Amino acid sequence: MTEIERDEMEFDVVVVGGGPAGLSAAIHLKQISPDLNVCLIEKGSEIGAHIVSGAVIEPRSLEELLPNWRETNAPLRTEVSEEQVLFLTEKRAFPIPGLNLVMPHMANHGNYVVSLGEVCRWLGEQAEALGVEIYPGFSGAQLHIEDGCVTGIITGDMGIERDGSQGPNFTPGMILRARQTILTEGTRGSLSAHAMQHFNLRDGVETQTYGLGIKEVWEIPEENHRPGFVQHSFGWPLDNSTYGGAWLYHFGKNLVSYGFVTGLDYQNPHLSPFEEMQRTKNHPAFKKHFEGGKRIIYGARALSEGGVQSIPRLTFPGGVLAGDSAGFVNVPKIKGTHTAMKSGMLAAEAVADALNNNEQQAHSLEDRLRASWLWDELHGVRNIRPAFAKWGAKVGALYAGIDSMLLRGRAPWTLHHPHADHETLRLATKTSPIAYPKPDNKLTFDRVSSVFLSGTNHEENQPIHLKLRDQSVWGPVNHTLYDSPESRYCPAGVYEQEQKTPDQWDLRINAQNCVHCKTCDIKDPTQNIEWCTPEGSGGPNYPVGM
Incomplete structure (x- = not known):
């Protein structure tokens, strides 16, 4: 095949990813060394287009990065005013008393409910x-x-036809040369995965574990709006072996962010994170918040949950990892923005140091990380998520309380993640199907109408970016052994079983529906599904200013 001729541009630093980590890294680089030539690329149609609204942000990193943020019209307008954590049964909700004592990591005093897309x-x-x-x-x-x-x-080629040929509007990707490259692509980033594999960055590091967060934004009547109200729940509807729970935040102008996280180490192949999220809305603790409202946005994304045990080596010749590409999420806090921002700032400092010393590798990053509050924060909560995986939800919650109240994160031991998420599914014949209620199209909905609200779009004739590495594996493994779990864990209806004959089933891949959550790349039991980078601007297109 003839080598494609590509235009080139040269920079001191290229940042990949326009989320909190990448933007913080770029800003801090220019603060440290104003003369550096810094470029940032983002696969979304605009900054924030791939980030759905509604998050609680701790402003600690922002205070360090831009101390005058309050005077610059920063979109942090809704301070947390009231909060609660609930343990749910099917019909009742039990508030956790003494939140600051029992679950101090989940306390949100001084934090803000924001549109993260608008912040970005x-x-x-x-x-x-x-x-x-x-x-x-x-x-x-x-x-x-x-x-x-x-x-x-190298940026992605544009105008490639479905069969891989160059179409009439073909435009080759460019080579963006850089002395240092900062990868902040978010969870399961393609370039980050390539760097980890090529430079063996995960050698000696525990496997990463993930959750799937599915989110809706509702507009509700003004009289029902409680700006700054924050609610989290655990327990029902998930069983004791499944980690996860729901959140609900009131913010902005009559907006409510509602969502559900399901740990992707769940065991029952019949479980549908989307359906769990939908049916939780009917619980009395949540249903009242949606009365008279209208659902206006839908989205989903995978979240890194492994903590410090799963953070890979962060540096390699010519670049570094930061943000959720490396796994900087505080799972007990249910927050990753302030940690991503701080990791980006530390990456900027290490990269600037390497450039000043004409070094190929930003070796100082690891030391900077371990000397920072970021490491102390994540190290202090390192045992909470693996406790749930080891002992289940009830004992895990008990351990979390002991770890928080008595040990204060200073336990002389470190719990480990016992397995990768794709290894946990039990056989379909050994598990019970789950009877989910049908959507009423007022409070609960199906996937098709949900994906429509994400603004997802991919050029119709571009190559399918979701691929089976081995076509022969799906039938005997996914279909026969696990009853096609991808048809349930995908929150966008990308994967469908199709019966061709009484004895033959095929997998249909509706790649145009993909909201780029990366769950299939994580949960497929044989790691046979490969998520490839589609053309730029493809995927969800969430309203940024809402």
Whole structure:
């Protein structure tokens, strides 16, 4: 095949990913070294387009990055005013008393409920004001490696036809050369995975474990709106062996963010995270918040839950990892924004140091991390998520209380993640099907109408970005042994079983529905599904300013 000729651009630093980590890294680089030539690319159509609204943000990192944020019209307007954590049974809700004592990690005093997409857009404006070049709509398709060193990235080709040929509007991707590359693509990023594999960054590190977060934004009547109200729940509807729970936040102008996280180490192949999320809305503790309201946004994404045990080596020749690409999420806090931002800032400091010393690798990053409050925070909660995996929800919650109240995160032991998420499914014949209620299209909905609200779109004739590595595996394994779990864990209806004959079933892949959550890449029992980077601007297109 003829080598494609590509245009090239040269920078000091290329940042891949326009989320909190990447934007913080870019801003901090320009604060440290204003003369650096910094470029940031984002695969969404604009900064924030792949980030659905409604999150609670701890402003600690923002205070460090932009101390004057309150004077710059930052979109942190709804301070948490009241909060509660509930243990649910099917019909009742039991508040956890003494929240600050029993579950101090979940306390939200001084935090803000925000549209994270809007926060990212504002951070993008701060970055551009400092001279960062931002290019939305460009995906990072490949690392550019020369002589064992990353020397930048190659953006995705545009105009490739379904059969792989070059269409009439073909435009080759560009080589963005850089002395250092910062990968902040979010969970299960493609370039990050390539870097980890190529440079063996996960050698000696525990497997990463994930959750699937599915989210809706509702607009409700003004008289029912309680700005700053924050509610989390655990227990029903999940069984004792499944980690997860729901949240509900009131923010903005009559908006409610509602969502549900399901740990992807769940065992029952009949479980549907989407359906669990839908039926929880009918619980009395949640249903009242939606009365008279209208669902306006839907989205989903995988979340890293492994903690410090699962963070890989962060540096490699020519680049670093930061944010959720590496797994900087505080799971007990149910927060990853402030940790992602701080990891991006530390990456910027290490990269600037390497550039100043003309070094190929930003070796100081690991030491900077371990000397920071970020490491102390994550190390202090390292045992909570694996406790749930080891002992189940009830004993895990008991251990979490002991770890928080008595041990204060200073236990002389470290619990470990016993398995990868794709290894946990039991056989369909050994588990019980779950009878989910049908949607009423007022409070609960199906996947098709939900995906419509995500604004998801992919060019119709582009190559399918979801692939089976081995077509022969799906029938005897996924279908026969596990009753096609991908048809249930996918929150966008991408995967469907089709019966061709009484004895033959095929898998239909509706790639155009994909909301880029990466769950299939994580949960497939034989790791046979590969999520590839589609054309830039493809995927969800969430309203940024809402």
